[in-house]
Amino acid sequence: MTEAKELKVEDxxxxxxxxxxxxxxxxYYVTEFISGPMCGRCFPCALGTYEAKIRLxxxxxxxxxxxxxxxxxxxxxxxxxxxxxxxxKNTAKFILEWMxxxxxxxxxxxxxxxxxxxxxxxxxxxxxxxxxxxxxxxACKHGAVLxxxxxxxxxxxxxxxxxxxxCVKCGDCLPxxxxxxxxxxxxxxxxxxxVQTV
Amino acid sequence: MANMxxxxxxxxEIKAPEGTNLIDAAEIGGIHIPxxxxxxxxxxxxxxxxxLVEIEGMKSPMIACTTKVKEGMSVxxxxxxxxxxxxxxxxxxxxxxxxxxxTCTKAGVCNLQxxxxxxxLKESSFTRKKFGFAIDEANPFIKRDPDYCVLCGRCVRxxxxxxxxxxxxxxxxVGSKVVTADDKPLQESGCTFCGSxxxxxxxxxxxxxxxxxxxxxxxxxxxxxTCLLCGNGCDIxxxxxxxxxxxxxxxxxxxxxxxxICAYGRFGFDCIEADNRVTAPMKRVNGELKETTxxxxxxxxxxxxxxAGSNAGFISTAGILNEDALTLKKLASDVxxxxxxxxxxxxxxxxxTLISGTAKLDSADLFVxxxxxxxxxxRVLPAIDAVIRRRVNDGAKLIVINSSExxxxxxxxxxxIENEAEALKSLAKALMxxxxxxxxxxxxxxxxASVSEAMEKAATLYIEAKNPVILxxxxxxxxxxxxxxxxxxxxxxxxxxxxxxxxxxxxRRKIL
Numbered sequence: 001m002t003e004a005k006e007l008k009v010e011d012x013x014x015x016x017x018x019x020x021x022x023x024x025x026x027x028y029y030v031t032e033f034i035s036g037p038m039c040g041r042c043f044p045c046a047l048g049t050y051e052a053k054i055r056l057x058x059x060x061x062x063x064x065x066x067x068x069x070x071x072x073x074x075x076x077x078x079x080x081x082x083x084x085x086x087x088x089k090n091t092a093k094f095i096l097e098w099m100x101x102x103x104x105x106x107x108x109x110x111x112x113x114x115x116x117x118x119x120x121x122x123x124x125x126x127x128x129x130x131x132x133x134x135x136x137x138x139a140c141k142h143g144a145v146l147x148x149x150x151x152x153x154x155x156x157x158x159x160x161x162x163x164x165x166x167c168v169k170c171g172d173c174l175p176x177x178x179x180x181x182x183x184x185x186x187x188x189x190x191x192x193x194x195v196q197t198v
Numbered sequence: 199m200a201n202m203x204x205x206x207x208x209x210x211e212i213k214a215p216e217g218t219n220l221i222d223a224a225e226i227g228g229i230h231i232p233x234x235x236x237x238x239x240x241x242x243x244x245x246x247x248x249x250l251v252e253i254e255g256m257k258s259p260m261i262a263c264t265t266k267v268k269e270g271m272s273v274x275x276x277x278x279x280x281x282x283x284x285x286x287x288x289x290x291x292x293x294x295x296x297x298x299x300x301t302c303t304k305a306g307v308c309n310l311q312x313x314x315x316x317x318x319l320k321e322s323s324f325t326r327k328k329f330g331f332a333i334d335e336a337n338p339f340i341k342r343d344p345d346y347c348v349l350c351g352r353c354v355r356x357x358x359x360x361x362x363x364x365x366x367x368x369x370x371x372v373g374s375k376v377v378t379a380d381d382k383p384l385q386e387s388g389c390t391f392c393g394s395x396x397x398x399x400x401x402x403x404x405x406x407x408x409x410x411x412x413x414x415x416x417x418x419x420x421x422x423x424t425c426l427l428c429g430n431g432c433d434i435x436x437x438x439x440x441x442x443x444x445x446x447x448x449x450x451x452x453x454x455x456x457x458x459i460c461a462y463g464r465f466g467f468d469c470i471e472a473d474n475r476v477t478a479p480m481k482r483v484n485g486e487l488k489e490t491t492x493x494x495x496x497x498x499x500x501x502x503x504x505x506a507g508s509n510a511g512f513i514s515t516a517g518i519l520n521e522d523a524l525t526l527k528k529l530a531s532d533v534x535x536x537x538x539x540x541x542x543x544x545x546x547x548x549x550x551t552l553i554s555g556t557a558k559l560d561s562a563d564l565f566v567x568x569x570x571x572x573x574x575x576x577r578v579l580p581a582i583d584a585v586i587r588r589r590v591n592d593g594a595k596l597i598v599i600n601s602s603e604x605x606x607x608x609x610x611x612x613x614x615i616e617n618e619a620e621a622l623k624s625l626a627k628a629l630m631x632x633x634x635x636x637x638x639x640x641x642x643x644x645x646x647a648s649v650s651e652a653m654e655k656a657a658t659l660y661i662e663a664k665n666p667v668i669l670x671x672x673x674x675x676x677x678x679x680x681x682x683x684x685x686x687x688x689x690x691x692x693x694x695x696x697x698x699x700x701x702x703x704x705x706r707r708k709i710l
Contacts, residue, residue, distance in 0.1 A: 040370035041245045047290035050372040051324045071324065082247045082283035
């Protein structure tokens with residue numbers, strides 16, 4: 001049985017930066033910190049990060065409230081003051097970096113500005129643009145795309161659409177579509193905003 | 199007398215000895231700095247972060263348990279920043295603690311309860327965590343309830359410090375738990391059930407098994423007393439309610455290495471109200487023991503003693519109180535007019551070997567154990583074993599002189615496993631060779647003793663020590679006392695009584 005190599009704090013920070021959404025960044029950092037470098041001796045850091053993980057998860061999964069936000073803020077601020085070592089303080093600094101920009105508040109209102117948090121987005125195929133090539137169906141590893149490839153001799157066909165229940169928003173289908181027919185759509189928001197994917 | 203340092207805490211002028219940490223210094227001035235993981239007598243570890251204080255001149259708050267006093271320091275223990283962190287930590291702890299103050303046995307003396315009150319925390323503002331750990335109550339002495347544990351680490355450190363080393367943390371962070379080796383129940387670990395962990399625990403995680411529903415802490419009268427079950431005479435605090443003894447705790451001062459009682463002392467008080475205890479005098483009538491009155495009994499005994507006269511004899515246990523021993527002696531010699539009076543101490547000592555010096559064990563920096571085998575596991579003078587191990591962990595040195603290796607040898611600096619009398623002669627010679635002056639008689643008595651290399655090292659340690667103490671069995675006491683002609687104090691340690699030559703309250707000396 002191979003033991004998973006404990007990630008160092010620098011590696012965690014680097015991987016965290018690769019994520020698009022700041023809340024996801026913070027959640028990833030905290031989760032990896034708890035399973036790896038955290039020593040767990042001092043209370044603000046050990047108990048605080050555990051609680052922060054629960055709250056950040058709530059926010060990411062769409063159940064976030066203003067109480068969650070203020071709790072995370074309080075945890076980060078007090079960890080910055082009270083932690084024993086620099087590891088805890090750096091974790092706190094990382095969480096606090098993005099708190100002032102309004103990103104957390106948007107999440108609580110039901111919108112992820114970077115369109116990464118799975119609970120706030122949906123992948124949809126725009127029917128007008130779809131040419132029925134079937135490349136997205138081949139790319140999807142989760143079987144979330146329904147539809148039949150257009151055959152010239154057939155008439156009447158099943159249009160391509162994404163099964164939301166199966167879609168994990170991994171993003172594999174986005175680059176393969178030749179006509180950019182797959183869009184990410186905000187859900188749980190008051191107005192649906194359609195944005196072109198890059 | 200250590201140098202005194204002047205400093206200001208919360209505006210109050212305080213004088214504290216050099217080397218004191220801020221929590222102890224504040225206590226001198228009557229100010230309490232909240233702490234959960236700090237144990238007086240041990241180094242601070244800074245785990246709970248409750249003792250954060252702001253010091254003038256320092257940018258960020260520092261923890262009081264590891265910061266030593268410095269001349270002219272100005273400390274503020276209640277700034278907004280540190281109060282916020284404290285409130286935060288207590289809030290977090292409450293989120294994983296069963297909020298059970300209504301029926302909890304620790305109510306009234308619980309540190310967590312007190313701090314929650316101070317910070318006006320009715321409930322936790324964080325998500326509730328429930329662990330569902332199993333309670334370990336299979337043994338009749340100590341109950342372990344990990345759900346209440348706040349992970350302060352006091353029990354682990356106390357157990358490690360006194361040598362029993364039974365408890366350790368398992369896991370990290372929130373889900374960690376204090377366990378014995380392999381998470382076995384206490385009776386299957388090396389636990390001696392001394393209960394030092396019970397005294398150290400700030401919450402309800404470690405308690406006496408029979409404590410449930412025996413009254414609340416504020417209903418108890420706390421009386422300072424001494425345990426009489428062996429020669430150690432440990433200080434105890436007896437908790438009574440309505441005239442019945444409810445529980446016994448170690449009574450020595452907080453932070454003293456002598457704060458220790460063994461399982462007998464802590465849990466053995468049920469013999470006071472046992473069914474088979476004789477509570478009235480009994481007289482043998484027609485071969486059968488029948489209860490009788492005190493008047494009748496005393497008259498019968500007095501008449502017999504009068505008849506016997508100088509042929510009467512008195513034998514008492516060695517554990518008799520010294521005042522009672524003196525009274526008994528007077529009764530024997532002046533009233534009954536007999537010369538036959540003795541105690542069981544004569545089995546292993548005589549008058550000369552039982553009257554010994556006194557020593558302050560908590561300030562000794564070198565112990566010489568001669569022909570003694572203290573052991574917490576076999577419960578032979580366990581308190582001395584605990585005190586020596588704790589002092590050794592604090593930097594004192596230990597020299598063992600014994601003809602067979604006792605268990606405490608494992609923490610000794612030097613072990614001299616040889617004939618004790620010869621070894622003591624050799625030590626005296628080595629000390630005199632190194633310059634300590636003694637009298638002529640001693641010099642000629644040890645003239646031809648041989649000094650081994652280990653003995654030389656021991657002599658060097660002895661000379662360098664500021665307060666060496668020799669603890670010796672009565673048989674070897676006179677030889678040990680010879681060393682004290684050169685330096686140090688020797689104490690004769692009989693097993694049943696007067697085992698600690700203790701300066702102060704219980705200065706016990708055998709007079710019979």
